[in-house]
Amino acid sequence: MSLFKVFDTAGTAMNAQSVRMNVTSSNLANAGSVSGDPDKVYRSKQPVFSSFQESLNSQSGISGVRLDGIIESSAALSLRHQPDHPEADENGNVYVSNVNAVEEMVNMISASRSYKNNVEIINTTKDLLLQTLSLGR
Amino acid sequence: MELNVLSQHEQALKLRALRNEVLSSNIANADTPGYKARDMDFSTALKHVQDGSLRLMGTNDMHLGAGRGAAPTTAEQLKYRVPTQPTLDGNTVETDVEQAAFAENALMYRASLAFLDGQIRSIRYALKGGD
Numbered sequence A: 001m002s003l004f005k006v007f008d009t010a011g012t013a014m015n016a017q018s019v020r021m022n023v024t025s026s027n028l029a030n031a032g033s034v035s036g037d038p039d040k041v042y043r044s045k046q047p048v049f050s051s052f053q054e055s056l057n058s059q060s061g062i063s064g065v066r067l068d069g070i071i072e073s074s075a076a077l078s079l080r081h082q083p084d085h086p087e088a089d090e091n092g093n094v095y096v097s098n099v100n101a102v103e104e105m106v107n108m109i110s111a112s113r114s115y116k117n118n119v120e121i122i123n124t125t126k127d128l129l130l131q132t133l134s135l136g137r
Numbered sequence B: 001m002e003l004n005v006l007s008q009h010e011q012a013l014k015l016r017a018l019r020n021e022v023l024s025s026n027i028a029n030a031d032t033p034g035y036k037a038r039d040m041d042f043s044t045a046l047k048h049v050q051d052g053s054l055r056l057m058g059t060n061d062m063h064l065g066a067g068r069g070a071a072p073t074t075a076e077q078l079k080y081r082v083p084t085q086p087t088l089d090g091n092t093v094e095t096d097v098e099q100a101a102f103a104e105n106a107l108m109y110r111a112s113l114a115f116l117d118g119q120i121r122s123i124r125y126a127l128k129g130g131d
Helices: A002-029 A101-133 B002-028 B042-051 B095-127
Strands: A045-052 A064-072 A078-081 A093-096 B038-040 B078-080
Touching: A002 A045, A002 A064, A002 A101, A002 B002, A064 B002, A101 B002, A101 B095, B002 B038, B002 B042, B002 B095, B038 B042
Parallel strands: none
Antiparallel strands: A045 A064, A078 A093, B038 B078
């Protein structure tokens, strides 16, 4: 019964979206963190999605979502002059992480909506399957 | 014959289930860069099934009614959706369009189920002699 595959497909998507939520919360938690060493500053992380077709499904054109990895943003760090900061370098500067709070909020809303969409898909499909099971009763 | 009606709705049900899968795949990939949304032309697909132009895939010459060769798969009947608004990452899924299509498809699935249910009920009624 092909309807069962919907659970797999939506499941992979929910998994991907929950990773995205996790990454976003990590970014927001570390927004504005500073360090005197540019290599040690927290850099914004972003998940990369791609679609994949399971081997059994290769003919049907149905694909799930796979997490390819999490990349670190290469956006420039901003420099703040703060000589009294304990982490400041010899010039009195600290580096601030490149997390963009606005972008992350948008990411969070988008991820939660996508997650909800997939929950709805699973609910509807579950209803359809249950109705099919009680056919002719 | 009534049973013929049963098989018609059965085929429609199968295609609806398949379309449900395709649309859920679209919604699942709403945030995947480069993913192209797909859908099927339902009435054409149903016609294909009813004409018998969809046959089983044969991997052996001894297979009944199939012969060797790939059957025209459902993937060939899937068409790519033309997006109304382009996106930067090449993704053509428009969530609202997909959700509307999904809702319509689920409703039609339920309709087919109801028709089948009615047919089964009437056959039972006839078998029991109106008891």
